[in-house]
Amino acid sequence: MIFNEGTRGFRAYTTKHLDDLLREKAGFGEEARLRVRAVATVLPFRTNAYVVDELIDWSAVPDDPIYRLVFPQEDMLPEADVSRLANLIRTNAPVKQLTAAANEVRMGLNPHPAGQLDLNVPKIGDEPVPGMQHKYPETVLFFPKQGQTCHAYCTYCFRWAQFIGEPDLKFASGDVDALVGYIRRHPEVTSVLFTGGDPMIMGEAVLRRYVEPLLDLPQIDSIRIGTKSLAYWPGRFVTDPDADDTLKLFEQVVRSGKNLAFMAHFSHPRELEPQAVGSAVRRILDTGATVRTQAPLIRTINDDAATWAHMWRRQNAMGMVPYYMFVERDTGPQDYFAVPLADAYETFRDAYAQVSGLCRTVRGPSMSATPGKVCVDGVTEINGQRVFVLHFIQARDPELVGRPFFARYDPTAVWLTDLRPAFADRFPFEPAAPVAA
Structure with missing residues (x-):
């Protein structure tokens, strides 16, 4: 060690x-x-x-x-x-x-999938607020400028463009006052997700500057931190000089009455094996925070059901909550890593069938696409036509959340844009064709 x-x-x-x-x-x-x-x-x-x-x-x-x-x-x-x-x-x-x-x-x-540089950027008046995204009504994403790197980079990372040194492809901010001001103007916002890069690359003193002001906002009921640090540097919570102070900050968030959720990325069971990981998870859970786990389905790394079932069972045993299986996004080396949606569904279903109800908190396979998070619920036959059954877990238009829709079965499709609607001339998230005069 x-x-x-x-x-x-x-x-x-x-x-x-x-x-x-x-x-x-x-x-x-x-x-x-x-x-x-x-x-x-x-x-x-x-x-x-x-x-x-x-x-x-x-x-x-x-x-x-x-x-x-x-x-x-x-x-x-x-x-x-x-x-x-x-x-x-x-x-x-x-x-x-x-x-x-x-x-x-x-x-x-496709360095910025799902309109990351334009469709999601919030504004105060006509002025865009840098380093923020507001894709779903209740959730704001914030990218701290000091958190725009990671302890290690994943080769499949959909935010790879943040790390290549091109200023035009980056989005980040150190303006906490702008974040707080925007939230105050938007009472529908109840959750803030700190992301990056990896916010846990920041030391406690810097992380506190971003987190503490949110504790005075009654409308915020949850603070989330998206991080790979438990897999790539568990010492951040065990042996780093400011590990104890970081955990005290987590306790402060929980005492304020807000939920603190670690959105922990574990891509393979081996990342859970070192003793330091178990120690880090226990210390975080002891603060009252929760740890939810997520990762994409990646060809050559974790593309089999046994791997996922083992990972979910181990996470549950450690006190973490299995949360998402994602579909590899349409960016970077997608052709290398992508698993067809039909195969992704079978992998998820087969893994899901191997675990107890305590692990079936997990959702997927889910695509974080431009209109929202689309879940592949299955493949079935309706009126002699084989189709994908899908629904929105989240959507830019909240009216679409939870409503099933159908796409023609395509064994080669790897992303939402590869699909074509079934039993309709358009998907529910697509605009209606203009009516001829």
């Missing part, structure tokens, strides 16, 4: 360490390392010593699921793009040329 009592002991690895890690840990040859580095010019890479030393089985690389979770793979991008970028690196092309080529590839990867 790499934790040092009384010190943070955190060591990050970034792109500049990638070649050495692949050579020393994985034993990759020069060409294989070069092609991985080529992918890393497009998609961000960051990990840390805990993940490298405690979670990855290097004897099973490149098939090890945790390795695939954090290290770029050469087939994440089209072969022609990888070869072009690799050749630029091999020939020591000017940095400006390599960056331009990488940016060209990035722009073809």
